[in-house]
Amino acid sequence: MxxxxxxxxxxxxxxxxxxxxxxxxxxxxxxxxxxxxxxxxxxxxxxxxxxxxxxxxxxxxxxxxxxxxxxxxxxxxxxxxxxxxxxxxxxxxxxxxxxxxxxxxxxxxxxxxxxxPRHLGNDLDSKSNVFYLRTIEDARAIRSALVPGGTLLALGAGWIGLEVAATARRLGMDVVVVEMADRACGRSLPNEVGEALIKLHEGHGTRVLLATQVSTIEGTDKVERVTLNNGEVLDISAVIVGIGxxxxxxxxxxxxxxxxxxxxxxxxxxxxxxxxxxxxxxxxxxxxxxxxxxxxxxxxxxxxxxxxxxxxxLGQDISYEPNTWFWSDQYDINIQMIGRITDPGATVHTRPGENGRFTNFYVTNGRIDGVITFGQPRDMSFARKLIQKGYEVTGDELVTTENLRKLI
CATH class of the missing domain: 3.50.50.60 (FAD/NAD(P)-binding domain)
Incomplete structure (x- = not known):
């Protein structure tokens, strides 16, 4: 240097x-x-x-x-x-x-x-069993609150809320995810992938309630019970907030x-x-x-x-292009994404896998703009190479080719 x-x-x-x-x-x-x-x-x-x-x-x-x-x-x-x-x-x-x-x-x-973390800014913030996750200390506190047999309320169906929800289920908790919007990870995922994510969590016993929010809370130092705007009452052990x-x-x-x-x-x-x-x-x-x-x-x-x-x-003038690669592990599913994946004008080429797994290629004017792998991480290494070489999509080869390596 x-x-x-x-x-x-x-x-x-x-x-x-x-x-x-x-x-x-x-x-x-x-x-x-x-x-x-x-x-x-x-x-x-x-x-x-x-x-x-x-x-x-x-x-x-x-x-x-x-x-x-x-x-x-x-x-x-x-x-x-x-x-x-x-x-x-x-x-x-x-x-x-x-x-x-x-x-x-x-x-x-x-x-x-x-x-x-973005805070709720209401009475929930003052409760000792309401957590935000950003630091090691936060993780320590949350871990001590994830007690088998208890109930975790996850406010927000974004990455933090869903990842902690998956961890809590693995540790033996009941989990309810409450999301104000009508979809999961709405700012970062296309709707069809958000739906697959919800299905994954529901398949592991988590309840995901969309277009829902907390109306009232009960408890002095801790949240003991909440009432949702749909009238449902939940007894709660801990709350994780992930709203951005x-x-x-x-x-x-x-x-x-x-x-x-x-x-x-x-x-x-x-x-x-x-x-x-x-x-x-x-x-x-x-x-x-x-x-x-x-x-x-x-x-x-x-x-x-x-x-x-x-x-x-140090004066090298290195032009930086943002690295859009992102991943999340939830249960036994690895989710990865890269590039532009929310362009409504893109054509989606879905490469199906087993047990609800898939890879979505988002193609515009014959070029791959973005990719999401849902439980098929091996596809991402090939997809990145296809993007780097400017591969021109001419038909359904992204879906039908047995091994993507053949396209590189």
């Missing part, structure tokens, strides 16, 4: 996937200047996808999900500051003011602060960087913000895709954009 000799102080705000990827890229690429990593939690940077699955079931440990080891931090001279947050950015003086009063100078600053995520862009707003009203810091294709000394990556960043400004919430994009930001802070 070639290094701009004028860059001697780099500060990274955040200690998640994107921040850790950037830090590793800088040090592994030969950057020897000061490198400060600011993390609000008392943990080494760690992966978040296992929080709703492997950490809840106990098949992964907190140590196993760490992205940077303590030895890496020490050997690569990373000034990692735990339990501290940035309070403000002084763009003119080029330093960050921390919650402990320290001022940290920067030649380049990366904002990789991620996002936080909000970008942690307050610092950027206060520093008058360009942000969008819906949340997120606008960056160009080189991950630069409206200030040429400040970059952003991961869940907090908004990029232009076609005519739209889009914020991607995924492990793959956070990792790859962090790598690109590290290289660009």
């Amino acid at each position: 070639s290094t701009d000799s004028a860059i001697n102080h780099i500060v990274i705000l955040g200690a998640g996937q994107s921040a850790a990827s950037a830090a590793k890229t800088l040090r592994n690429g030969g950057y020897t200047g000061d490198l400060t990593l600011i993390g609000e939690e008392n943990h080494l940077p760690y992966e978040r996808p296992p929080l709703s699955k492997a950490l809840l079931t106990g098949t992964a440990t907190e140590e196993s999900v760490c992205l940077l080891t303590q030895s890496f931090v020490e050997q690569h001279d990373i000034d990692f500051r735990r339990n501290v947050s940035a309070r403000s950015i002084d763009r003119e003086a080029q330093h960050v003011i921390l919650s402990d009063g320290a001022q940290v100078p920067y030649d380049r600053l990366l904002i990789a602060t991620g996002s936080h 995520a909000v970008a942690n862009d307050d610092l950027a707003r206060a520093a008058e960087l360009e942000v969008v009203d819906t949340g997120g810091i606008v960056v160009d294709r080189f991950t630069r913000t409206s200030d040429p000394h400040i970059y952003a990556s991961g869940d907090v960043a908004v990029v232009k895709v076609g005519a739209n400004l889009v914020r991607f919430e995924s492990w793959a994009n956070a990792q790859d954009q962090g790598v690109a930001a590290a290289k660009n802070m």
Whole structure:
């Protein structure tokens, strides 16, 4: 990695996937200047996808999900500051003011602060058995509440709600999912895939109630009982809320960087913000895709954009294309998606599998714009190669070809 000799102080705000990827890229690429990593939690940077699955079931440990080891931090001279947050950015003086009063100078600053769960903002938020999932501490608390024989109420049929619901069922709980909208994962999945997801959960004994919401709650410290707007009364042991995520862009707003009203810091294709000394990556960043400004919430994009930001802070001008690959594991089904999958003008080519499994190719003007594999992960590796080579679809070969490898 070639290094701009004028860059001697780099500060990274955040200690998640994107921040850790950037830090590793800088040090592994030969950057020897000061490198400060600011993390609000008392943990080494760690992966978040296992929080709703492997950490809840106990098949992964907190140590196993760490992205940077303590030895890496020490050997690569990373000034990692735990339990501290940035309070403000002084763009003119080029330093960050921390919650402990320290001022940290920067030649380049990366904002990789991620996002936080959207809260209900009602009486449920004050109850001790109502949980949001973002941190290791959240996962610990939820795990202790997933008691066999109890009932979990999942508010929101999005990825977090459904993943925790699947984990709770595996741990022996009854589960009811309540979703205000008329479909599951409505912001990210086509309707036919959302229906398949609901069928999967119902097949494992979970009740999924769409176009439904909580009307009243009973209980003082804890939620003991809820009444739904359909009149049904449920006795509840615990509640998981998964109703979306909000970008942690307050610092950027206060520093008058360009942000969008819906949340997120606008960056160009080189991950630069409206200030040429400040970059952003991961869940907090908004990029232009076609005519739209889009914020991607995924492990793959956070990792790859962090790598690109590290290289660009050192003057390499690496143009970054968002990595749209996303996956979720629920029960024994692995769901993966990539590209544009919600274009109403696309033609859907469905490659059927066994026991309700399938792969959907979304084709526009003979080109594959996006793919969803539902329980057929092997198809994704071939699908990605077809997209990369610009494969031209001429008929029903995506459905009928016995082995997709033959099309590559």
